[in-house]
Amino acid sequence: MTEEWSTSGWDLHLEPGSGAGAGRRAGLEAALRAAIRGGRLAAGSRVPSTRALARDLGLARGTVSAAYDQLVAEGFLQARAGAGTRVAPLPAVTTAAAQASRPRPVPALRLVPGSPDVTTFPVAAWSRATRLALAAAPTSTFGYGDPRGLQELRTVLADYLARTRGVVADPERIVVTSGYAQGLALLAQVLHGAGAHQVAMEDPGLGFHRTIVGRAGLEVLPLPVDRAGACTDLLGGARLADVRAAVVTPAHQYPTGATLAPDRRRALLDWARTTGGLVIEDDYDGEFRYDRHPVGAVQGMGPDEVAYVGSVSKTIGPGVRLGWMVVPERWLEPVVSAKTYADHRTGTVDQLTLAHLIASHGYDRHVRVVRARYRRRRDLLVARLAGLVESGAVEVSGISAGLHAVVSLRAPGAREADVTRRAAELGLEITGLGEHRHVPGEGEPGIVVGFGTPSEPGYPRALDVLVRALGDQGGR
Ligand SMILES: Cc1ncc(COP(=O)(O)O)c(C=O)c1O
Numbered sequence: 001m002t003e004e005w006s007t008s009g010w011d012l013h014l015e016p017g018s019g020a021g022a023g024r025r026a027g028l029e030a031a032l033r034a035a036i037r038g039g040r041l042a043a044g045s046r047v048p049s050t051r052a053l054a055r056d057l058g059l060a061r062g063t064v065s066a067a068y069d070q071l072v073a074e075g076f077l078q079a080r081a082g083a084g085t086r087v088a089p090l091p092a093v094t095t096a097a098a099q100a101s102r103p104r105p106v107p108a109l110r111l112v113p114g115s116p117d118v119t120t121f122p123v124a125a126w127s128r129a130t131r132l133a134l135a136a137a138p139t140s141t142f143g144y145g146d147p148r149g150l151q152e153l154r155t156v157l158a159d160y161l162a163r164t165r166g167v168v169a170d171p172e173r174i175v176v177t178s179g180y181a182q183g184l185a186l187l188a189q190v191l192h193g194a195g196a197h198q199v200a201m202e203d204p205g206l207g208f209h210r211t212i213v214g215r216a217g218l219e220v221l222p223l224p225v226d227r228a229g230a231c232t233d234l235l236g237g238a239r240l241a242d243v244r245a246a247v248v249t250p251a252h253q254y255p256t257g258a259t260l261a262p263d264r265r266r267a268l269l270d271w272a273r274t275t276g277g278l279v280i281e282d283d284y285d286g287e288f289r290y291d292r293h294p295v296g297a298v299q300g301m302g303p304d305e306v307a308y309v310g311s312v313s314k315t316i317g318p319g320v321r322l323g324w325m326v327v328p329e330r331w332l333e334p335v336v337s338a339k340t341y342a343d344h345r346t347g348t349v350d351q352l353t354l355a356h357l358i359a360s361h362g363y364d365r366h367v368r369v370v371r372a373r374y375r376r377r378r379d380l381l382v383a384r385l386a387g388l389v390e391s392g393a394v395e396v397s398g399i400s401a402g403l404h405a406v407v408s409l410r411a412p413g414a415r416e417a418d419v420t421r422r423a424a425e426l427g428l429e430i431t432g433l434g435e436h437r438h439v440p441g442e443g444e445p446g447i448v449v450g451f452g453t454p455s456e457p458g459y460p461r462a463l464d465v466l467v468r469a470l471g472d473q474g475g476r
Contacts, residue, residue: 023123024063025066025070028067029067029071032067032071032076033071033076036076036087041087042087044087045086046085046086047077047085050065056457072085108427109427109428109454109458109461109462109465110430110450111428111449111462111463112429112430112453113254113255113404113448113452114318114450115318115452115453116313116314116315116318116370116403116452117370117374117452117454117455118317118318118319118453119455119456120366120369120370120373121317121319122362125362129357129362130353130356132356133352133353133356134349134352141348142348144344144345146345147336147345148174148176148336148339149174149175149176149324149346149351150176150348150352150355152351152352153176153351153355153358154171154174154324155171155355156355156358156359157358158171158174160363161297161308161310161326164286164294165294165296165308165310166296166297166299167297167299168300168303168326169308169326173326173328173329173332174324174325175324175335176322176323176345177322177324178343179313179321179322180282180309180311180323181208181209181212182342183307183309183323183325184209184280184282184309185212185342186325186338186339187278187280187335188215188216189338190334190338191216191218192218193334196218196244196245197218197219197244198218198219198220198221198240198242198244199218199219199221199245200220200221200235200240200243200247201213201220201221201246201247202223202230202253203225203437203438204225204256204438204443205247205249205254206436207435207436213247220438221240221243223246225253225256227256228258229248229250229260230246230248230250230253230260230264230268231264232246232248232260232265232267232268233267235267235271236275244276245277245278245279245280246272246279247280247282248281248282248298249281249282249283250265250268250283250295250298251283251285251286251289251294252285252286252288252289252398252400252401252402253398254282254284254436255448256398257399257404257405258397258398259400259401260298269298269306273302273305278331279305279306279307280307281297281298281299281307281308281309282309283297283309283310284311284314285314285402287371288314288402288403289400289401290375290378290399291400291401292400294401299326303328304328304329304330305328307325307326307328307331308325309325311324312354314402314403315366320350320354321346321350322346377451377459378405378451381396381399381449381463382399382405384464385470388467393409393411393414394407394408395407396408403450403452404449404452405448406446406448406449407449407470408433408445408446409444409445409446409470414473415445415473416432416434416441416447418472418473419447419469419473420432422468422469423465423466423469426465426468428462428469430447431447431448431450432445432446432447433446433447433448
């Protein structure tokens with residue numbers, strides 16, 4: 001087998017990750033090992049030159065060369081003078097232990113919503129903030145403390161949320177959580193404990209969040225969404241008469257991307273005031289607005305009616321599991337009690353780090369950098385889809401903010417399932433709008449394109465595949 005390795009790095013879905021030199025080298029090594037073990041790089045095939053692979057993957061040539069040396073040392077590659085470097089024949093792996101130690105296969109390209117580009121995680125700034133914050137922290141920080149979270153973090157968050165999102169935030173009413181997911185779970189539990197049976201949630205919305213609310217014993221009723229955001233004017237109507245809370249994404253509706261219109265905001269707060277209902281505001285990507293100034297949080301107009309919830313999942317990375325709620329006074333005590341019995345409180349070291357990052361403006365700097373990156377990605381997505389938009393095959397919406405857009409399928413007979421299947425055949429994972437609906441599949445067909453992933457080198461390639469898959473719609 002002497003076949004040439006004629007494809008470039010991202011044709012093989014090599015995504016070495018990012019980070020500093022050693023991290024990127026390790027990522028590339030792991031990706032190459034997985035490709036060899038998985039058979040995508042056949043024994044005997046010649047690997048690309050260090051120059052070509054470095055260019056394709058956006059790495060330093062020395063990084064690629066060091067990774068090759070390492071794999072030669074491990075026996076995955078063979079270097080012969082004059083014959084270049086080739087994939088070595090791999091002995092069959094027989095033992096269960098060896099099977100278990102295999103790296104997981106390198107994922108195919110993905111343009112799915114929900115994840116930021118985790119290769120942008122600010123490793124250096126986060127490590128520095130941890131070191132500095134730990135050095136200055138009183139030892140009491142590491143004991144059981146206030147279940148609402150560290151005073152240091154709640155204080156800087158109050159200022160940050162007021163400044164950037166127009167939130168009326170008193171540190172006393174902030175509860176630090178393990179992400180939005182925990183905030184929603186605690187609020188649902190408290191509502192159920194207070195006798196609520198039904199909660200309205202946007203349709204379409206995130207199924208995972210509907211499940212969280214359902215698991216707290218509440219029935220989830222669909223709140224329709226149109227181009228002006230959630231139809232909050234329907235709250236209080238006959239169908240939703242027994243609803244005690246409404247969960248909404250006003251700044252950038254998930255997934256349609258609509259911004260909640262001013263009259264809908266007023267209707268939402270009027271409903272809450274007249275019925276004693278609770279508004280749960282999910283501000284999951286409020287920092288990423290591209291077309292104008294960020295749209296302020298609804299909470300700023302109704303701090304007694306709205307539980308405002310945010311997290312670092314889109315700005316820094318969902319792996320950190322840090323979020324916050326600003327809770328109306330009357331719900332504070334039961335929420336704090338629920339938090340206490342859920343997990344005492346969220347881990348203090350990460351709280352200290354985040355507090356330091358926000359106070360030193362490192363958080364703002366990071367958000368600015370990634371916002372610019374996502375804006376470029378969004379622009380590239382729009383540019384690549386322009387031809388299909390012109391021909392009337394698709395329509396793109398929800399692009400003024402966030403990390404995803406909706407591509408509506410307009411060709412006669414076009415079906416989400418055909419497009420997602422075609423994309424999968426071409427090595428790209430995408431998600432249909434139908435999956436987000438309360439009754440899956442109902443409604444106009446569309447694709448929710450997340451542009452947070454993949455990492456930079458793979459992104460243009462992922463868009464090529466997307467355009468191909470969309471271009472084939474209706475014609476298969
Ligand atoms: C609609 C929506 N809300 C909230 C979040 C953040 O969730 P968490 O903070 O639990 O990671 C996400 C993340 O993908 C989301 O898509």
